[in-house]
Amino acid sequence: MKIGIDKIGFYAPHLYVDMNKLAVARNVEPEKFTIGIGQEKMAVAPITQDPVTLAANAARTILDDEDKEKIDFVIFGTESGIDNSKSAAVYVHQLLGLNPNARSIEVKQACYGATAGIQMAKGYIALNPESRVLVLGSDIARYGLNTSGESTQGAGAVAMVISADPKILALEDKSAYLTADIMDFWRPVYSDKAFVDGKFSNEQYIHFFNTVWEQYKAKSDLGLNDFEAICFHLPYTKMGLKALRTVLEEADEADQERLLANYKSSTMYNRNVGNIYTGSLYLSLVSLLEQSDQLKDGARIGLYSYxxxxxxxxxTGILQPNYREYLQAESHAELFAARTEVSIEEYEAVFQETVPVDGSTVEFDATKDTAAIYLAGIKDNMRQYVNKSN
Incomplete structure (x- = not known):
């Protein structure tokens, strides 16, 4: 039985900042942002968008009535959780009107959370072939204004339906994985901003990739020539390229050219959204599938999650027959085209507007938020969500 991604879509907030202008404002050469880390635009989440609304907005565009009835497991991967007890998945379940006879949970392990959700979903579908699982990766990356990590911020979400006989990507059985207790990036519960040792984190990202790649080759007897493309978790688009270059010499020139060309296609959306943590790898996958004209049915795609x-x-996964028919390329193009650029001053004001943490009752102005689902305010310590499409 084939199990994998039946549907996939993403959402990014309607505001963005131009990285060239941010560089100038921070007295940095623009090329450091646009070439050095490979970012052009950075999505900015207004106060009316949080990880719950981003995920719900990503999912609402891909689900039909049959999905809403058959989805009986919602897995929400995030490192931007809004509650220490109640899972973000429960909010999304209600906002989307899903079958009440369902499980809904939140998964946390930095940017790996959505991948953990997919692997969990795969096992669940193996036991329940008629079911469908909604896997969400949704985050708002925050490092702070005028910090070294500011240029790698972003906001957005990816939603995937995992099922038997998937229409887009069938996941293969073999995978390789690694855990090590290191402090390259973390966010204590008392902080709304992350702490990061950037150089060490980059080194560990590549070390982990090299390790699991060697393990995967030993398990599968496959090599680079067996892959049409490899997608990477992208905290910034140059990061995956650094890792890919460490193994490119294993391939001949034609394979190298193909992998590099498809890598470029896989970064186009991330380059214009920024870092979305748990969703970054899957935003890269969406970008590859919708922007590459080289992919063929039956091609093998590698995925590196960190x-x-x-x-x-x-x-890994295998592209299914006529997979392009089930993508959302047109609606994603419209999403990008409808975004509004904000000035540096406006971006800084939006960044500093945060949800109160003292129990205050507040109502947010959502008149400028174009999203169907938004955060309307806080009342009695409870977030008030609105779905305008209901």
Whole structure:
């Protein structure tokens, strides 16, 4: 039985900042942002968008009535959780009107959370072939204004339906994974901003990739020539390229050219959204599938997931017949085209507007938020969500 991604979509907030202008404002050469780390635009989440609304907005565009009835497991991967007890998945379940006879949970391991959700979903579908699982990766990356990590911020979510006989990507059985207790990136419960040792984190990202890649080759007897493309978790688009270059010499020139060309296609969306933590790898996958004209049905795609702290995994999937018919390329193009650029001053003001943590009752102005689902305010310590499409 084939199990894998039946549907996939993403959502990013309607505001963004131009990285060239951010560089100028921070007295940095623009090329450091646009070429050095490979970012052009950074999505900015207004106060009316949080990880719950981002995920719900990503999912609502891909689900039909049959999905809503058959989905009986919602797995929400995030490192931007809004509650220490109640899972973000429960909110999304209600906002989307899913079958009440369902399980809903939140999974945490830095940027690896959505991958853990997919692997969990795969096992669940193997036991329950008629079911469908909604896996969400949703985050708002925050390092702070005028910090070294500011240029690798972002906001957005990816939603995937995992099922038997998937229409887009069938996941293969073999994978390789690694855990090590390191402090390359973390966010204590008392902080709304992350702490990061950037150089060490980059080194560990590549070390983990090299390790799981060697393990995967030993398990599968496959090599680079067996892959049409490899997608990477992308905290910034140059990061995956650094890792890919460490193994490119294993391939001949034609394979190298193909892998590099498809890598470029896989970064186009991330380059214009920024880092979305748990969703970054899957935003890269969406970008590859919708932007590459070289992919063919039956091609093997590699996926490298890395979550600081740290857990890494390399796994694979096979593109299914006529997979392009089930993508959301047109709606994603419209999403990008409808976004609004904000000035540096406006971006800084939005960044500093945060949800109160003292129990205050507050109502947010959502008149400028174009999303169907948004956060309307806080009342009695409870977030008030609105779905305008209901």
């Amino acid at each position: 979550g600081s702290g740290a857990v890494g995994e390399f796994f």
